[in-house]
Amino acid sequence: MPEGHSIHRLARQLTDVFGGQRVRVSSPQGRFAAGAELLDGHVLTRAEAVGKQLLVRFDGEGAGRTTNSPAGGSRADDADGHRVLRIHLGLYGAFSFGGDASFVGASSIGAPRRMGEAENGTEVGEDAEYTGPPAPVGAVRVRLVSDHGWADLRGPTACEVITAEDVQALREAAGPDPLRQAGDDERQDDGASFSRLLRRRGVACGQLLMDQAVVSGIGNVYRAELLWRAGIDPYRLGKSITEQEAADLWADAVFLMHDGVRLGRIVTTQRDPHHPVAREELTLDTDAADIPDEATRFVYKHTGEACPHCGTTIATAVMAGRNLYWCPGCQH
DNA sequence: TCCGTATGAGAAG
DNA sequence: TTCTCCTACGGAT
Numbered sequence: 001m002p003e004g005h006s007i008h009r010l011a012r013q014l015t016d017v018f019g020g021q022r023v024r025v026s027s028p029q030g031r032f033a034a035g036a037e038l039l040d041g042h043v044l045t046r047a048e049a050v051g052k053q054l055l056v057r058f059d060g061e062g063a064g065r066t067t068n069s070p071a072g073g074s075r076a077d078d079a080d081g082h083r084v085l086r087i088h089l090g091l092y093g094a095f096s097f098g099g100d101a102s103f104v105g106a107s108s109i110g111a112p113r114r115m116g117e118a119e120n121g122t123e124v125g126e127d128a129e130y131t132g133p134p135a136p137v138g139a140v141r142v143r144l145v146s147d148h149g150w151a152d153l154r155g156p157t158a159c160e161v162i163t164a165e166d167v168q169a170l171r172e173a174a175g176p177d178p179l180r181q182a183g184d185d186e187r188q189d190d191g192a193s194f195s196r197l198l199r200r201r202g203v204a205c206g207q208l209l210m211d212q213a214v215v216s217g218i219g220n221v222y223r224a225e226l227l228w229r230a231g232i233d234p235y236r237l238g239k240s241i242t243e244q245e246a247a248d249l250w251a252d253a254v255f256l257m258h259d260g261v262r263l264g265r266i267v268t269t270q271r272d273p274h275h276p277v278a279r280e281e282l283t284l285d286t287d288a289a290d291i292p293d294e295a296t297r298f299v300y301k302h303t304g305e306a307c308p309h310c311g312t313t314i315a316t317a318v319m320a321g322r323n324l325y326w327c328p329g330c331q332h
Numbered sequence: 333t334c335c336g337t338a339t340g341a342g343a344a345g
Numbered sequence: 346t347t348c349t350c351c352t353a354c355g356g357a358t
Binding site for chain 2: 346347348349350351352353354355356357358
């Protein structure tokens with residue numbers, strides 16, 4: 001159940017373990033059978049996150065397969081003959097991985113996590129004597145298999161082979177992504193465009209932070225925690241947010257989400273030495289690797305508890321169909 | 333066995 | 346705003 005940090009991790013992991021390799025693609029469940037056939041036997045070149053969307057790129061040189069797929073009318077490969085698998089995990093889509101030691105060793109995510117500690121979609125299991133993928137369990141939409149390991153995808157909201165035009169449209173529709181900064185090969189996102197998109201609308205800022213056209217990758221947890229850390233009432237309209245507040249929100253999102261990528265889970269109680277937040281005295285300086293789950297956030301799912309900042313009872317309400325958590329006492 | 337829940341998003345009304 | 350889809354899991358029945 002991912003916010004943007006999970007998708008960036010997954011993209012990195014898929015590239016690490018499958019990049020440059022010819023991959024068998026199948027759909028044990030059957031619902032992606034046609035798409036799997038388009039990709040099967042191609043080389044997986046790299047995976048990339050665009051906000052919460054995962055784009056997995058395959059080259060056009062198949063294992064003797066037809067490159068023209070009349071089914072559906074439109075060609076699925078772009079001008080270079082590349083094909084792109086678009087995955088959106090939705091609320092409960094998840095990947096699981098397994099393979100031999102070299103497969104696990106290639107993973108930037110590393111060894112399997114303890115049960116209960118794993119964030120969906122990022123665990124890697126090392127099979128003692130890898131002889132191929134296990135029999136599929138449950139509804140496996142897509143299975144990727146290389147010589148050294150496998151990946152299963154279950155429950156995605158979206159899973160389809162798309163065109164180069166589709167990819168372009170996706171990029172243009174996506175709001176600035178706090179996880180895409182200078183040094184990435186794509187465009188550099190910054191706080192200025194976020195500020196402009198946030199501050200021009202008369203819509204609750206708590207709703208705008210979840211709007212992927214305003215900012216990419218933020219979900220329900222980061223939404224609640226960012227606003228608490230900033231001391232901003234989620235019901236305040238976007239146009240009432242000051243430039244400074246928008247800049248601070250962006251800086252904090254950059255920090256927290258990068259930390260989410262590093263840790264493999266959302267931890268919002270960390271201190272950013274470069275951009276202190278309003279509740280600086282309450283943030284922690286620890287490494288955060290072993291913090292129990294309930295201590296990794298200030299307000300998300302802390303309904304009824306005392307606000308760590310002012311002692312007011314943490315409230316919950318439904319905003320745009322999602323549970324919102326905030327402190328009515330100190331978020332203004 | 334059923335029910336509720338979940339870090340999402342698009343369509344319908 | 347409400348509904349719908351995608352799936353797994355834990356707890357109640």
